[in-house]
Amino acid sequence: MNLSKNYKNIFLAIFLSFVLSACATQTAKKVDSQMQGDVYTGTDTVEYLADGVPDRVFFATNESVLTTASRETLRKQASWLRKNPEVTVVLEGHADERGTREYNLALGERRANAAKDYLMTYGIASSRISVISYGKERPVDSGSNPLAWSKNRRSVTVKAN
Amino acid sequence: MKNIIKILFVIYIFSFPLKSFALIEVDITRGNLNPLPVAVSALSSSEKDKKSLESKLDVKDLGLEISKIVENNLKQSGLFNPLNKDAFLQKPDIAHLKPRFEDWALIKAQALITGKVNLQDDKLRVEFRLWDVLAGKEMLALAFTTVPKNWRRVGHIITDKVYERLTGEKGYFDTRIIYVSEKGPKTQRIKKLAIMDQDGFNTKYLTLGNELVLTPRFNPTNQMVTYLSYFKNLPRVYLLDIETGIQEVVGDFPGMTFAPRFSPDGKKIIMSFAMDGNSDIYTMDLENRIVERITNHPSIDTSPSYSPDGKYIAFNSDRSGYQQIYVMKSDGSKVKRISFGKGLYGTPVWSPRGDLIAFTKLHKGKFYIGVMRTDGKGERLLTENYYQEAPSWSPNGRVLIFYRETKTNSEGEGFSAKLWSIDLTGYNERLVETETDASDPSWSSLLSN
Numbered sequence: 001m002n003l004s005k006n007y008k009n010i011f012l013a014i015f016l017s018f019v020l021s022a023c024a025t026q027t028a029k030k031v032d033s034q035m036q037g038d039v040y041t042g043t044d045t046v047e048y049l050a051d052g053v054p055d056r057v058f059f060a061t062n063e064s065v066l067t068t069a070s071r072e073t074l075r076k077q078a079s080w081l082r083k084n085p086e087v088t089v090v091l092e093g094h095a096d097e098r099g100t101r102e103y104n105l106a107l108g109e110r111r112a113n114a115a116k117d118y119l120m121t122y123g124i125a126s127s128r129i130s131v132i133s134y135g136k137e138r139p140v141d142s143g144s145n146p147l148a149w150s151k152n153r154r155s156v157t158v159k160a161n
Numbered sequence: 162m163k164n165i166i167k168i169l170f171v172i173y174i175f176s177f178p179l180k181s182f183a184l185i186e187v188d189i190t191r192g193n194l195n196p197l198p199v200a201v202s203a204l205s206s207s208e209k210d211k212k213s214l215e216s217k218l219d220v221k222d223l224g225l226e227i228s229k230i231v232e233n234n235l236k237q238s239g240l241f242n243p244l245n246k247d248a249f250l251q252k253p254d255i256a257h258l259k260p261r262f263e264d265w266a267l268i269k270a271q272a273l274i275t276g277k278v279n280l281q282d283d284k285l286r287v288e289f290r291l292w293d294v295l296a297g298k299e300m301l302a303l304a305f306t307t308v309p310k311n312w313r314r315v316g317h318i319i320t321d322k323v324y325e326r327l328t329g330e331k332g333y334f335d336t337r338i339i340y341v342s343e344k345g346p347k348t349q350r351i352k353k354l355a356i357m358d359q360d361g362f363n364t365k366y367l368t369l370g371n372e373l374v375l376t377p378r379f380n381p382t383n384q385m386v387t388y389l390s391y392f393k394n395l396p397r398v399y400l401l402d403i404e405t406g407i408q409e410v411v412g413d414f415p416g417m418t419f420a421p422r423f424s425p426d427g428k429k430i431i432m433s434f435a436m437d438g439n440s441d442i443y444t445m446d447l448e449n450r451i452v453e454r455i456t457n458h459p460s461i462d463t464s465p466s467y468s469p470d471g472k473y474i475a476f477n478s479d480r481s482g483y484q485q486i487y488v489m490k491s492d493g494s495k496v497k498r499i500s501f502g503k504g505l506y507g508t509p510v511w512s513p514r515g516d517l518i519a520f521t522k523l524h525k526g527k528f529y530i531g532v533m534r535t536d537g538k539g540e541r542l543l544t545e546n547y548y549q550e551a552p553s554w555s556p557n558g559r560v561l562i563f564y565r566e567t568k569t570n571s572e573g574e575g576f577s578a579k580l581w582s583i584d585l586t587g588y589n590e591r592l593v594e595t596e597t598d599a600s601d602p603s604w605s606s607l608l609s610n
Contacts, residue, residue, distance in 0.1 A: 062479075062483070062484075064438070097548065097566070098523070098526075098548070099484075099505075099507075099523070100464070100477075100484075100507035100508050100521050100523075100550045100551070101375060101376065101550065101551065101600075101601070102376065102419060102420040102433070102463045102464045102477070102507070102508065103461065103463055103464065103477060103479075103484055103507050105375075105389075105396070105417070105419045105420070105433075105435070105463075106419075106433065106435055106440040106461040106463050107461065109416075109417055109435040109438060109440065110435075110438040110439070110440075110461065112438075113437055113438030114438060117438070131416075132394065132395075132396065132417070133396065133417055133435065134373075137350065137373055137375070138348065138349075139347060139348055140348060141348075141573065142346065142347035142348050142569055142573035142574075142576060143569055143571075143573045144547075144568040144569045144573075145571075148573070
């Protein structure tokens with residue numbers, strides 16, 4: 001009687017540990033699948049300018065280089081802008097909280113301009129695009145962890161009219 | 162505001178202390194583990210004076226309150242240990258005339274401060290003396306008058322004079338801090354310019370919080386402030402006259418200007434201008450409005466800070482690939498990298514003494530406030546934390562004030578930003594009390610000398 005109860009407990013413990021570790025790996029995977037290197041690839045914070053046209057692109061730490069995914073997003077934005085010639089946009093450049101305030105202002109400006117340059121290569125007139133940097137002043141995710149920071153390193157295309 | 166800036170201090174020395182070799186001295190060049198025990202007696206007033214002071218200023222015992230300001234300043238400096246007044250045996254008025262040194266020695270006081278305060282022709286008249294208890298001698302005696310409503314400054318001026326007499330260096334107590342007051346969630350912070358006395362009193366808000374404001378800095382006379390404002394969603398450097406409240410944009414730039422500071426003579430503003438993804442350093446002469454480009458490089462050049470003689474500029478650049486500190490001549494020539502340690506370096510600020518540059522360093526996920534010599538040698542890290550940056554020097558170059566942000570929890574909650582100070586020695590780290598959360602502190606020069 002006692003023995004079987006002990007076995008039961010052991011089984012329960014083993015079972016629980018399986019469940020728990022499964023949970024743990026699942027969350028870890030989920031986090032991983034939202035970042036490539038340290039660039040955010042998820043969609044949690046993304047809004048859409050139109051159907052299938054994401055409003056933002058993400059950057060690696062201290063970088064302003066556009067990733068393949070970012071270029072694809074910006075090409076979608078460019079083609080949408082070509083179809084809607086009356087629309088003007090503001091590109092808002094942002095940095096994460098792990099940098100000094102003044103440098104981050106410059107970095108945000110550099111990121112937004114990287115996006116602007118790409119839109120211009122796809123035929124959008126510079127007169128339709130303005131740029132503003134918020135540095136680290138306007139995070140979308142208030143977390144203090146790598147995933148949150150990856151969501152905050154971004155350039156967001158916002159309709160201005 | 163007007164009166165705070167334009168105070169007329171009439172300081173007249175009524176007895177010169179003889180320079181004596183035996184008197185107490187406080188060494189401020191190293192961490193002081195044995196703060197000097199000092200007794201700060203309440204400033205005395207006759208009953209009649211007490212009543213007129215109370216009716217004028219609505220302060221019950223002004224002499225006592227002033228002595229508490231002095232005590233708090235001395236304690237915060239980390240160099241002094243103000244003794245509990247309950248143990249004092251001698252009454253303030255008699256102590257000021259003729260201290261019984263045995264009584265003060267008995268409670269282990271090594272220095273004694275006494276004084277007297279009264280109203281004279283609608284002005285506050287203050288006199289005070291500093292005594293060496295063990296030598297049984299007067300070290301300093303001063304008297305001055307001021308506008309009554311500036312009574313808190315009396316405490317700061319007394320502290321400055323005592324500090325100077327005992328350490329041999331100018332004090333930093335009759336000063337103010339301009340900073341950014343913060344409120345609200347991390348994703349939508351509301352920021353206002355705020356100004357307060359160095360000890361956290363007399364806080365005033367200079368903007369309403371309708372637009373984002375950042376990085377305020379005083380001019381050398383403390384009457385003007387330059388800062389970044391997102392007014393009408395155009396981030397530009399502004400100039401604010403504290404006395405009149407009049408603001409204006411600095412220069413006519415077709416893009417973001419940021420990271421402003423005054424030149425040491427107050428005639429120019431130096432700042433970054435960002436255009437097409439490139440930030441360079443510019444100056445604008447405030448008299449003739451002439452704009453000069455100082456750096457011309459495809460990298461980010463920002464956070465410029467002049468040497469006190471105006472001949473050099475320290476700045477932050479990522480031209481090597483990562484954020485580092487550089488020094489150049491003030492015309493932009495002879496650019497030289499000075500930071501070579503591991504990690505990233507930012508926010509260089511030249512010491513008012515000219516010999517050191519304070520900075521923020523980011524290395525392996527930690528932020529440090531440190532100092533190095535102007536050639537980059539002798540790097541010393543003073544404090545390590547999750548996030549901290551933007552040091553600003555006390556006018557005597559002995560203390561740094563900076564801000565620190567906390568890590569949020571897994572729900573993204575628990576964010577705060579506070580001002581902290583630390584001695585150049587790396588000792589005496591202290592939270593600087595502010596009414597709200599705070600960041601981007603900038604220390605004024607001494608308001609009176």
